[in-house]
Amino acid sequence: MLTHLLGAALLAVSAQASPPAVSAQNASLSQESKALLRCSAAFAVVSHGQSISNEAALKWPPLDTRGREFFVRALAQLMDETGLDRAGISQLVSAEAQRLWDDGEIEAVMPACLVMLDASGV
Template identity: 70%
Template sequence: MFTHITAAALLALTTQAPAASMHQVQLSPALSQQSKALVRCSAAFALISYGQDIGNEAALKWPVLETRGKEFFVRALAQLMDETGLDREGISALVGAEAQRLTDAGETEKVMPACLIMLDGSGL
């Protein structure tokens, strides 16, 4: 269920983000390197988890992310909300934009090793 909801949300955000969200994202304070990594890995985990759910061969080579990836995603977004003061819509726009960037640049597979290290380091 996580993968369907997350993928649908990311797809909706990357195809048409509400004007208020985009404005809010542009006004958000600069993110720390750690927060940028949280956004990047949250987006990567959502994309890979969705790919695993639909049987994408490239996504299936990674560890199953349904449970751990979901928990990482939830905790990371809560932390980002606290750090930036953005609401769910604003944070979703950040993650959606990063998911689109990873997809367009073909970098999802490239960031996964570092993201898996971050996931292991989180204790989840």
């Protein structure tokens, strides 16, 4: 499951815009769930960058273990909340990762996401 979900998020950098149904689903999420989604997507993008020695990604703490665990737990929670299956959650997180990448927001969200990671106990 982790490989499938993480792979989908990491491929988001080259994905096209999300279908309208995914955008509508994202809009109906609670603020907490939106934060989980945003941070999961950011962690996936940064973790991938770290795995290929991207200089910008390497400035953040290593996310290979804790970031992946956060990702899995957060997306499981989102699956429960939304009723989406793995494919639906993959689309949701891929669209968010693409949005963060396109809007250049990774750097801006990472500090708050790292606080969220620490608070999660992962």
